[in-house]
Amino acid sequence: MQTLLHLLDQVESSGAFSVSGTLPPIPPGLTVAGIGHIGLPLTAQQAQALIDRSEQAPFGRREATIVDTDV
DSSP states (O other): OHHHHHHHHTOOOSOOOOOOOOOOOOOOSEEETTTEEEOSSOOHHHHHHHHHHOOOOOBSSGGGOBOOTTO
């Protein structure tokens, strides 16, 4: 504790403004169309919504495009 107090005493400030308080949790910024904001940790309901909304996506290029049905 003494180390912390010593370090705080050494803090130099150019102003006299401070603020304190709490803010509500903010989702990580992940939004999925048709579902909305996705929070972390992922809930079982959100996981199921993502599964229900998911579809297999082709990958590749032109004639080499495939859909890997094992994924």
